[in-house]
Amino acid sequence: MRVLYSFKIYLAILSALVLTFNSFMTSILVFTFANVMLMFYTAFLSKGVTRKIIIFISYSFVMIVQLCFCVFMMENELSRSIILASYLLLGLSFYLNNLLTMNLEDFYIFSSVEKSNILSFDKIEDFNKFLAQKKQILHSSRQLLTREIIEEVIANVRRNSSFSYINQGSLNEEYFEKLQETLADEYVYIVISDTGTPISKVMALGTKKPYNHASIAFDKKLVTLVSYNGGEWINPPGLNAEMVEYLLKKDESSIYVYKLKVNREQKQKMIDKIAEINKKGSAYNMIGLVTKQSYKPNIMYCSQFVYKLLEHAGATYFKANPDDVRPTDLIELDYDRKLELDYKIVFDRF
Numbered sequence: 492m493r494v495l496y497s498f499k500i501y502l503a504i505l506s507a508l509v510l511t512f513n514s515f516m517t518s519i520l521v522f523t524f525a526n527v528m529l530m531f532y533t534a535f536l537s538k539g540v541t542r543k544i545i546i547f548i549s550y551s552f553v554m555i556v557q558l559c560f561c562v563f564m565m566e567n568e569l570s571r572s573i574i575l576a577s578y579l580l581l582g583l584s585f586y587l588n589n590l591l592t593m594n595l596e597d598f599y600i601f602s603s604v605e606k607s608n609i610l611s612f613d614k615i616e617d618f619n620k621f622l623a624q625k626k627q628i629l630h631s632s633r634q635l636l637t638r639e640i641i642e643e644v645i646a647n648v649r650r651n652s653s654f655s656y657i658n659q660g661s662l663n664e665e666y667f668e669k670l671q672e673t674l675a676d677e678y679v680y681i682v683i684s685d686t687g688t689p690i691s692k693v694m695a696l697g698t699k700k701p702y703n704h705a706s707i708a709f710d711k712k713l714v715t716l717v718s719y720n721g722g723e724w725i726n727p728p729g730l731n732a733e734m735v736e737y738l739l740k741k742d743e744s745s746i747y748v749y750k751l752k753v754n755r756e757q758k759q760k761m762i763d764k765i766a767e768i769n770k771k772g773s774a775y776n777m778i779g780l781v782t783k784q785s786y787k788p789n790i791m792y793c794s795q796f797v798y799k800l801l802e803h804a805g806a807t808y809f810k811a812n813p814d815d816v817r818p819t820d821l822i823e824l825d826y827d828r829k830l831e832l833d834y835k836i837v838f839d840r841f
Contacts, residue, residue: 656772658729
């Protein structure tokens, strides 16, 4: 079931990414592909011929509405309202999946009398919790997916390239001098954060975890903090230095700093690798968040970069495919307790 749920999340992200091209043809392809895949996905999870027929009719109707929208609204120049409406229509397909996969037979109050002769208040309570959970998800989505956030996410996606290097030389000589000064420190510092950026908020809806960014530093004060990120609209997306202020953008946000013991040789290998990437070029692996693949060696996302950097130096503390590593995996998969929580920073405006 977890694999099937991940499939739906990846399908949603991929569909949203392709939809950012905002053209008549790509919109038709996205709506058609997403609905067909969701139709088969929902039918696979459902039992009974009647329910499968309902699924087919429902998705056919939604797809007709979406295609009519493309034909009548997307032939000319697209306004922001039209673009926003296209994303809402795409979301309708995924919301329909949630409606059609609700298994109400799991709750007593919807089951037949033959199954039980006694009213189960536990079942009623379970159903109330189920409704509350769905209501909370819907409420969170409404708060998150505002017009401003959607527009900013689209703008960020357009800045990225998952097939060619667009960031080169963003780290200067002064930064590498600071890296060399850290060789006496026998630790590297892995930082997990909730940056509060629109993209991290959207990712949190899928991962259901607030901490969706990973960085690495070579000094305790995080002066040498570095990762793959969007460049803060200063540098192109890819390998960029970071500041703690960048990671603490919203009220009550926090970052966790863990330290990992390494030797001088391992640390130098990591520094040399960063210099190599900085020289050859890099890009943020936006599509890789969905496809779990990198089309060039230096096209990565944050946790992928941190893990591969540790792997290059022989300093990994768990085995995994770098393409599959999420930020929280860097902490949660430390079964041998190689990491030590060094400190936590909490941002409080007041």
